[in-house]
Structures are given as structure tokens and as C-alpha cells.
Amino acid sequence: MDLASLSSTLHAAESPTGGWPYFGGQSSRLEPTCWALLALMSEGGNAFLERCQPQGALLADDPQQPANLAFNGLAALLALSRPDVLSRARTSGLLSAIAGLRGIVLPQAREFRQDNSLTGWPWIDGTFSWVEPTSWCLLALKKMKTSGVPVTGAIESRIVEGERLLIDRACAAGGWNFGNSVVLGQDLRPYVSTTAIALLALQDRLREPVTARSLAYLQGQALRQTSGMSLALSLICFRVFRLDSDALQQRLAEHWRDRQFLGNLHVTAMAHYALNHAQHKTSAFTL
Secondary structure (H helix, E strand, O other): OOHHHHHHHHHHHOOOOOOEOOOOOOOOEHHHHHHHHHHHOOOOOHHHHHHOOOOOOOOOOOOOOOOOHHHHHHHHHHHHHOOOOOOHHHHHHHHHHHHHOOOOOOOOOHHHOOOOOOOOOEOOOOOOEOHHHHHHHHHHHHHHHHOOOOOOHHHHHHHHHHHHHHHHHOOOOOOEOOOOOEEOOEEOOOEHHHHHHHHHHOOOOOOOHHHHHHHHHHHHHHHHOOOHHHHHHHHHHHHHOOOOOHHHHHHHHHHHHHHHHHHOHHHHHHHHHHHOHHHHOOHHHOO
16 A cells, blocks of 8 residues: 555655655645645644744745645645644634635636636635635635534635636536636636546535536546646545545555655655545545
């Protein structure tokens, strides 16, 4: 299963000051740290996460720079599944900040064939909504409800609009590109990684035709991937939707044995989490 070698690699890479970098010898960063804490389910990381959250709201690698909303959605999912990594007050502040942010509204443009009045979440505040940050933040707000955290009417409205945006932005044959599905009148092709993340956010909308089409696309494309990240996200998505994942699990394990993901600790942590379903049941991403 390779979990032992994945675990030892991650443990060895943890920074003495807390957190994990993308590659060994670099500074700790929020995204790989969140995945490593999800994967290892061990103590640690609290001090680094708190340094990333000096105001008790959004987290950022550098508090002087804009916060990445996709990473904050992931951090919220970590905090909801592992209450030990952030205090209740810090988690509440994070979720409130996520709920209070939205992408900007742009004028309607015929050549893009999408509803620009819909707002999800941008990569950073003050910019347009994109699929990946919308998916992670939407899933985090939905996870609040299943975790017993009180949800206001305003949050319910954000959930509804986030769903509408993802449905509106889906590619014609299913799946998602990174932002738009059409540019200058041309249909854009979907990508496996963004499709897997968006499907996680829409896992409770099984009757939605976009969900069915996109799941069919992912099932047809996942095993064709050569990216460890795409394989890991696909495997997590397959687990959540209770699809047969044996072949995908084997392919991901083979990629680790053959290449060790070229030293990418972020992908190593994602793969560890994806392969360790027997222990955590993919609960961090399941509604």
C-alpha cells in the first residue's frame, strides 16, 4: 500500500518551526501543511496555522499578502474535521470570513456564454470567481451544516449561489475547466483535477444533470492521468461517490513507487490521504 513510505517522507519533511513546504528545504506553506495534517492525523501544525491567521480570520502564508481563498476553503475543511488544529474561535472566524467574501460581478458578455451575475469565490479578494476556490469554499460551508455548526440564512444563500455558479460554469459535455466553459464562442475542455474538486462540492446534488455528466467524464478520464495530483483528487472523489476505485488506487501507488512525485510534498500528502481511506473514510471531504 506504500503508506509507511509516504508517512516517513512526510514526517521527515516537517519543518522544526511547524508546517510543511512544497519541496524539501523550502519554507512552510499553507496548502501542503493542510494536506499533510489531513494525511498524518497526528498532532502538530497548530503553531504554523496560527501564524498564518494573525487576525483570527483568513489564513495566508504571508499575512502582508492577499489570502488565497482556495487554500482557506481547504483549511476550513481541515479545521472542521480536526478540531485540534485550530481553536473554535479561530475556526469560526475563518468560516465567517469565507462566507463574507465573493467574486466581483462583471458585465455580461455574449462571447463567454455564462451568467456573470453569479458570484462564487475568487482566488484572492477583489477578483472574479473561479472553479477551484468556489468548490473548496462551497464544500467548507456545506461541511459546517453536517458538522453541527450553526448556519445563517446568509450562508445558506452563499451555498445556493455557489452551486448555481458551478452548474453554470460546467463544460457542455460535463466536467469543469478552471474558470469559464466558453471563451470567444469556443467550448473549453474540462480538466480532471478541477472536475474532481467541483464534484466534491456538488456531491449532495446527485440529481443535477451536470453532476451526472461530470461524474461520467471523470470515470472515463481519471485512469488516463499521469499527474499524481489528478490521480489523488480523482481517488478521493471516487471514494466520496462510492465508485469502484481499486484500479485508481493501484495507479496512484505505482506513481509513488516509480517517481515519488518528484519530491513534491504537497502531492505526497494528497496521495497519502487518498490511499488511507481505511483509516479516515475520506471523512474530511464527505457530507
